[in-house]
Amino acid sequence: MSLVLSVPGFLASEPVRIALAVGGGAALVCAVVGCATVMRRQSFAGHALADVSSAGGSAAYLLAVNPLFGFLGMAAAAAGVMEWADIREARERDLLTGVVLGAGLGLAALLLYFDATVRSVSGAAVTVLFGSMFTIPASIVPLALAVAAVALAASAIIHRPLLVSSLSADLARAQGVRVRAVALTHALALALAVSLSAMTVGAILATALLIGPAAAALRLAKRPVSAAVLAALIGLGATWGGIVLAYESFYWTPGHGWPVSFFIVTLIFCAYLIAGWMAGRPGTRPAAHPSGCEGP
Amino acid sequence: MTDSSMALAVEQVCVALGGRRVLRDVSFCLEAGEFCGLIGSNGSGKTTLLRAILGFVRLEAGRIRLAEQSTGTGLIGYVPQKIALDPGLPLRARDVVALGLDGARLGPALPSRARTARVDEMLQAVGALEFAEQRVGLLSGGQQQRVLVAHALVRRPRLLLLDEPLANLDVRSTAEIVALLRRLSREYGAAVLLSAHDMNPLLPAMDRVVYLANGSAVAGRADEVVRTEVLSSLYGYHVDVVRVHGRVVVVAAEASEQIHAAVAHNPEHTTAVP
Numbered sequence: 001m002s003l004v005l006s007v008p009g010f011l012a013s014e015p016v017r018i019a020l021a022v023g024g025g026a027a028l029v030c031a032v033v034g035c036a037t038v039m040r041r042q043s044f045a046g047h048a049l050a051d052v053s054s055a056g057g058s059a060a061y062l063l064a065v066n067p068l069f070g071f072l073g074m075a076a077a078a079a080g081v082m083e084w085a086d087i088r089e090a091r092e093r094d095l096l097t098g099v100v101l102g103a104g105l106g107l108a109a110l111l112l113y114f115d116a117t118v119r120s121v122s123g124a125a126v127t128v129l130f131g132s133m134f135t136i137p138a139s140i141v142p143l144a145l146a147v148a149a150v151a152l153a154a155s156a157i158i159h160r161p162l163l164v165s166s167l168s169a170d171l172a173r174a175q176g177v178r179v180r181a182v183a184l185t186h187a188l189a190l191a192l193a194v195s196l197s198a199m200t201v202g203a204i205l206a207t208a209l210l211i212g213p214a215a216a217a218l219r220l221a222k223r224p225v226s227a228a229v230l231a232a233l234i235g236l237g238a239t240w241g242g243i244v245l246a247y248e249s250f251y252w253t254p255g256h257g258w259p260v261s262f263f264i265v266t267l268i269f270c271a272y273l274i275a276g277w278m279a280g281r282p283g284t285r286p287a288a289h290p291s292g293c294e295g296p
Numbered sequence: 297m298t299d300s301s302m303a304l305a306v307e308q309v310c311v312a313l314g315g316r317r318v319l320r321d322v323s324f325c326l327e328a329g330e331f332c333g334l335i336g337s338n339g340s341g342k343t344t345l346l347r348a349i350l351g352f353v354r355l356e357a358g359r360i361r362l363a364e365q366s367t368g369t370g371l372i373g374y375v376p377q378k379i380a381l382d383p384g385l386p387l388r389a390r391d392v393v394a395l396g397l398d399g400a401r402l403g404p405a406l407p408s409r410a411r412t413a414r415v416d417e418m419l420q421a422v423g424a425l426e427f428a429e430q431r432v433g434l435l436s437g438g439q440q441q442r443v444l445v446a447h448a449l450v451r452r453p454r455l456l457l458l459d460e461p462l463a464n465l466d467v468r469s470t471a472e473i474v475a476l477l478r479r480l481s482r483e484y485g486a487a488v489l490l491s492a493h494d495m496n497p498l499l500p501a502m503d504r505v506v507y508l509a510n511g512s513a514v515a516g517r518a519d520e521v522v523r524t525e526v527l528s529s530l531y532g533y534h535v536d537v538v539r540v541h542g543r544v545v546v547v548a549a550e551a552s553e554q555i556h557a558a559v560a561h562n563p564e565h566t567t568a569v570p
Contacts, residue, residue, distance in 0.1 A: 039385060074421035111395050167379060167392070171447075174350050174374035176400040218384055222431055225404065227386040 010247055019133040019200075019243050019260065021141055025148035026196035027209060027235035032155050032228045033193040034214030034235075036186060039166045039224075041090070043211050045082060045187075048097045050194040050206035052078040052104030056205060057128040058111035061121045067128070068140050071195035071203070072147065078104060079191040083184050088169075110202075131202030133243065133260040144196060151192035158185050163224055200239070201261040209235060212268035216275035234275075238267035301327045302363060303455050303487030304349065309350055309358035311341075317511060318344045324506050324515035326487040328363070328454060331478050333518075334491040336508030342491040343377060345508065346457050349489075350374060363454040373448030373486070377459035381440055383433035389443045390428040393418055396447035413451060421483070422446045422476060438469030442476065443457070449480060456481070458490040462465040462497060477501075481491045495522070496543050522546075 010016055037046045056074025061068040078100055087093045108128070115124040127135065161182045164172040169179050197206035213235035215228070221227035240265030249258040304326040311319040318341045326332055336342050347353050349360055350372060362372070387395075393415045398405060405411070419425045422442040427435055432443055441461055448456055458477070462470045478501040481488040492498060495505065499518060506515045507522070509530050514521050521527075522544055524537045538545045 035386075039382075041382075156404060159404045160395060160399050160401055163387070163391075164395050166385070167381070167395070168376050169389075170347075170350075170352070170375060170376040171379065172399070173352065174372060174376075175396070218386055221386045222388055222429075223391060224386050 001267060010244070013132040013247075014138065015136070016243065016247060018138055020240060021138055022144045022196070023133055023243060023260075023264075024236055024237040025145050025201045026193075026200045027213070027239040028194045028232050029148045029151045029155075030197050030209045031213045031217070031231035031235040032152060033186075033189050035211075035218065035224070035231050036162055036166070036212040036229050037190055038211060038214045040162075040186070042190070043179055043207075043254065044094060044243065045097050046190055046194060046210050047207040048101035048104075049078050049084075049191055050198055050203050050210065051101055052108075053191075053195050053198045053206070054128050054203035055108040055111055055193075056195075057106050057198060058108050058115055058124065059137045061115045061128070062119055064119075066137075066140060066143065068143055068147070068195065071198045072192065074104065075191035075195045075198075076188060079187040080184075083180075083187040109248050127202070128138055128187050128198075129199070129202050129204045130259060131200055131205060131261045133200050134246070136199065140199070144199065147192050147196055151189045151196075154189040154192075156184055158182050158189075159224075162186055172177045196268055201264055205261050205265055207270055208265040209239070212265075212272055213238065216268070216272040220270075221273040221278040232269070234271045238264050241267050300363070300499040303328045303330070304363075304489070305361040306345075306349070307358050307361070309348060309360060310344075311344055311353055312356050313344065313353070319513075320511045320514040321349065322506075322508075322511075323358075324504075324513065326455070326504070327491060328463060328485045328487055329482055330503045331375065331501055332490070332504040332506060333487045333495055333502045334489055334506045334508065335493070335495045335498075336491075337493055340454050340508040340519075341511045342508055343459055345513075346374075346459050346489070346491060349455075349457060367539055369452050371451065373453040373456040375441070375444045375448050375449070375456075375458040377463070379440075379444065381433045381435075385431065385433050387432050388429050389424055389432050389435065389439075390415055390419065392443050393424075393446045395448055396450040398510045418446045418450045421480065426441065436469070437465050440472060441465065441469070441473050445473075445480070449484060449486065452484060452486075454486055456486050456488045458488070460491055460493070462490075462492055462494075474501050499544065 053071040053075035056070035060070025115121045161177040197209040213231040217231035245263040246260040309322045424442045
């Protein structure tokens with residue numbers, strides 16, 4: 001199959017331009033917030049927030065409001081509950097996260113049912129759960145970009161205190177870091193990131209954009225800032241690459257293109273495999289010291 | 297002790313956690329540059345005492361005074377127990393030390409020559425310069441301890457607290473870390489309070505010992521404190537302080553008879569009960 005993409009035609013399409021802008025913003029924010037999330041071992045919490053936000057997205061269709069508000073509201077509320085509980089032990093935390101996740105998805109099931117029966121919004125379920133980048137309304141773009149800017153600014157502000165906190169909460173506290181305030185700020189940035197991600201690739205796949213590029217970058221980078229930059233490049237590359245391929249796919253199966261989310265998630269998965277292969281090559285990683293002995 | 301050389305004064309401190317009395321009337325002082333072991337078995341209150349000094353737990357009674365220069369937040373150097381440094385963390389040894397310098401500040405760090413110089417100097421002081429560029433999670437236990445000590449000392453605190461820093465280290469790394477801390481406490485004029493369940497690696501280095509049992513403490517020079525009468529009175533039952541092949545062992549009466557018998561019977565093959 002040949003690439004029949006015409007660049008001017010591609011960029012002249014308004015849905016494409018909106019997808020590039022909102023998708024790019026989501027990818028950037030998810031990469032930066034995702035690195036911190038993976039380092040704090042909160043990947044499961046990130047996944048749960050994304051899934052729970054689907055209840056908000058479904059409610060937005062029911063109330064006929066901007067779906068980003070729905071995703072945002074629900075993700076922020078769930079993040080607040082999970083941080084407010086302030087559970088230190090990992091197992092307890094996972095249990096709470098699982099319970100919140102279950103409750104949120106149950107609510108989403110009810111609201112999606114109402115979307116279909118009461119409001120007769122066809123395809124709401126697919127859009128909420130799996131995303132539909134080419135149908136994002138233009139009215140969302142300024143809000144989406146503002147949300148992205150706030151999340152990036154918050155991540156930059158708490159950059160150093162969050163790094164110390166991920167080493168050890170006590171270590172950070174002894175240094176004068178306000179550990180709970182930092183954790184709460186990160187949880188809210190995480191909520192903003194997953195709701196943007198849910199808006200673009202859907203609530204179910206939002207984790208892929210959050211965790212995938214970060215996990216790939218953390219396999220290769222030795223420093224926190226280079227990890228964030230690398231994750232951003234992978235996320236942007238996969239998102240924009242996915243949009244190009246989805247646009248292209250209209251010509252593969254004439255009349256209906258393939259879902260953008262599929263391409264984005266597949267590209268991220270490939271990036272993760274490639275990063276693993278690169279990290280596994282000898283010389284790219286310093287060898288671990290198996291014993292406690294060291295040189296003089 | 298003059299007030300100017302005082303680094304830490306713990307005065308009749310009592311702490312209760314969840315209704316249980318964990319520390320009872322604990323008192324001792326540390327002077328600048330002193331190296332002090334905080335000795336006790338698991339559950340004797342060592343970690344709680346360190347956390348009380350850091351201000352993490354509320355005192356039920358008593359008070360804790362610090363040197364004036366270290367009363368601001370975050371001016372106590374601290375190496376917590378059992379930090380799991382994940383091999384996946386994208387932090388080099390150098391980055392961890394830099395976070396000790398200004399990790400509480402907001403915003404990303406801007407490149408600065410003065411900052412790099414201070415970090416280099418600290419890495420040099422703990423002998424960590426040669427692995428400064430490696431991911432900290434891939435270093436050995438002894439190397440990680442050096443990095444954490446550098447993290448704690450880079451702001452030149454007057455007081456350095458270490459919670460079981462010798463746990464999980466092999467014999468050689470243990471001796472090296474003790475010697476390092478002993479030297480740094482003198483060079484930097486910082487009082488070092490280090491908790492351990494085994495006092496033996498610290499005996500050659502300690503200026504002072506705080507011995508904790510069941511939440512009560514005795515403090516003083518090691519030869520004053522580690523004695524049969526003193527520790528028996530602290531434990532509330534008879535214990536023997538036994539010296540076997542240069543090691544000091546504190547044992548309950550019955551076990552000590554067995555040790556004496558074993559030493560008398562076969563002096564070459566004695567295993568000390570820690």
